[in-house]
Amino acid sequence: MVQPTSSKTFNDPFSIVSHEMSNLAKSIANLIGSGHPTLNRVSSYYFEAEGKNVRPLIILLLSKCLLEIPIEKRDRIPIDTEDVNTQAYFRGTPPQTSIAGNSVDNSMSPLAILHGINPKVILDPLSKPMEDLPQFENVNGILPKQRRLAEIVEMVHTASLLHDDVVDLSDSRRGRPTGNIAFTNKMAVLAGDFLLGRASVAIARLRNPEVVELFSTSIANLVEGEFMQLKNTVINSNEDVVINDGEKKSIPKMTGKVPTKQHDYSVKAPNDVDHETNVRAAFEYYLHKTYLKTAALMSKSSRCAAILSGAHDDIIDNCYDFGRNLGLCFQIVDDMLDYTSSEKVFGKPSQADLKLGLATAPVLFAWKQRPELGDLIARKFDQPGDVEIARKAVEECKGLEQTKIMAEDYRNKALENLRKLPESDARSALEFLTNSIVTRTK
Template sequence: MLSIRRRILKNSVSLLRCSSTRIVTPPNTFTTAVKTAEKLVQPQSSKIFDDPFSIVSHEMSNLAKSIANLIGSGHPILNRVSSYYFEAEGKNVRPLIVLLLSKALSNIPVEQRNRIEIDTHDVTDQYHFKGTPGSKETIAGKSVDDSISPLAILHGINPKVILDPLSKPMDKLPQFDAMNGILPKQRRLAEIVEMIHTASLLHDDVIDLSDSRRGRPSGNIAFTNKMAVLAGDFLLGRASVAIARLRNPEVIELLSTTIANLVEGEFMQLKNTVMSQSDTIVNDGEKKTIPEPTGKVPTKQHEYSISRPEDVDHITNVNAAFEYYLHKTYLKTASLMSKSSRAAAVLSGSQDDIIENCYEFGRNLGLCFQIVDDMLDYTSSDAAFGKPSQADLKLGLATAPILFAWKEEPKLGELIARKFKEPGDVEIARRAVEKYGGLDQTRLMAEDYCHKALTNLRCLPESDARSALELLTNSVLTRNK
């Protein structure tokens, strides 16, 4: 193990240079790390592997195929739309994190992972060999491929007539799975996470009027807005069934909440309530006044709502805007990473302190990831980014770079409040970001979350999987798409 870690460190040192305040790495480290990860995981019994990501290559290489077995329907066009984004080359960061974290958790001694009883369908030969208790029936009880309700009830049709896509057995686990340590339910968790994320992409591209995704026409352009929305809904429905079949109430609660978080985050982005008390929103160029509540259902103003910038000291408004921005970022991006990381730890049977650190790791990494994404929106070309760049200001979004500039230039509050809708607003904002070093300050913020995520990982035993997670975490800062 020590020799492996030395070789990993030797290979990594040319890629990563860390200091107390800044990490300097080649601009394509993230892309290299992810592509390497996708090749990934077949530990060779007779060779020491140089690539730390190779420990999950089987799972990653079969990810799209496994998801296809989960999302099939009886309608060919629906199948085409719902699988459209899985065909393209994506980063697959979220399932990669789940798989690597699951592998890292397996290095915790079994006797220290007894918070829940791992049911017999979760036990690979590794755990049988180590003497994990397993004969007792638990609340989990059955495989992730077994339905809970009768198939005739689920389909409203004779199940012999239509094959339930969610009842197809998993691919046979490779021979080395016994030493790989990733549980079947953790593998399914990784697939579910990618399904939820992809559904959100289909919906986001409709909402944001996007025309490209992953280097080709976005779903709404390739098919239509209606089909893209329905395909996203279908993916969430299929994901929800797969979530239920994990048969762990805590994990079901976590993953179901991520779906609600995505919607709430999108609403926070849709209406910039941090800057206005107005009930008027602008979307797709159309002004819409929200109907007054009748009082039959209690509603309350969002906690982050503040006064107009001219009414309050602008630093107070800037601070509130940052709180709003970070909470929105958590809901839209970090929630899925953090809750899925926590779910992987729960399924491993780990103790509460490990579970909490896994959650914080996912939260800090997710915030870092999106903050870097917001920075790239100012600096990357469409071709490099894989989707329209320089779009946030055009959509009226106040992200970290412009918020840092606003701290130095109070008049920018007026542009933010009107969501950069007046002629020349976008250009003024971009010049201000450059003048006041908004991008440099944004990078420092991302680095802070990166370092916090690395600290969270130290709760796990040293292993190749942890090294891979550390490398991936560092490389988030240097990605260019």
């Protein structure tokens, strides 16, 4: 294991960026408000509960860590100096230019157009003049665009939770009813769409085309990953049939008018190729799905934080790799906890993956030793006794232990990425956070 090398070790990574984290919910509230009170209620519902807030924490700590890079080595883009404590940020003479001199709160279109049909009634907080929004004192030297980035990533993540809970028919999250249960499926889906719309406006106001491209791609990745999980199909001999919620559904055949491309992880039926090839393809499918669903947002937002800092390409690439490895580790641990944590501790129904027909790492490791599990995986554990058989196989084949080793491997890679960044308190906090992901219980 790679150990922190800084002179300080932090048991509470939040302490490094406590000012920004304590204002996170308030800042997001100013981004998501609408003129409709019910929409406000649904959109803010998940932000009221105590969540992990891992994603914004990573962005803020990474942004602070990048401050240690000398300003002359952060000239890939002109740095936005607006609202920045220059003494804390630049540690010397600040640059004379900023990115268009625009705040993340300033609109690019005329307010009368953004307000809609009645421009005298301001219902849209995103289109309010800048002075109407609260301005938080900057104490850490983190750029306003990086602070806004942390807020955006949590909005996008929360939108995905609202949608996931509808798709997965979930009934509890963070210790209380999910949005689809507390409100309705329609309201939860629409609120998720609304959050993505709000986040898209905020992304545009970062005024960096590269960042806009990365974030937009990460949103598309979330959907692609969800479709891979919906299909699930480490094994599927019939591409025209999907199994969801215990029901087999024939999907319309392609007409050929719109050319479509098959993904690269099409796995044959168990008897068509050798077992080892099928298992290897199944793990490739699983890891790619895991990247799209979880690691894409972490990796691309980490890359965005580095881009906005003005860092050079080697640092930007390393930050992306860190987010990718951390995201894969995080989701693999999540898949392991689904087997081991109680519903009360986990904050959502435990042992739900098998019931949903999902073949995650623990059962894939069991399948590697027991080829007969392939038939259960192919039918998504939808016959009586399938879930119990799979769960017992995971236990007997030490699927959880092997899954933990896989998670630790990605943890170690993430720690190696961090060692390429300047030594600092923020880096030590990131190292602690990275290590704690493997040992977490919820």
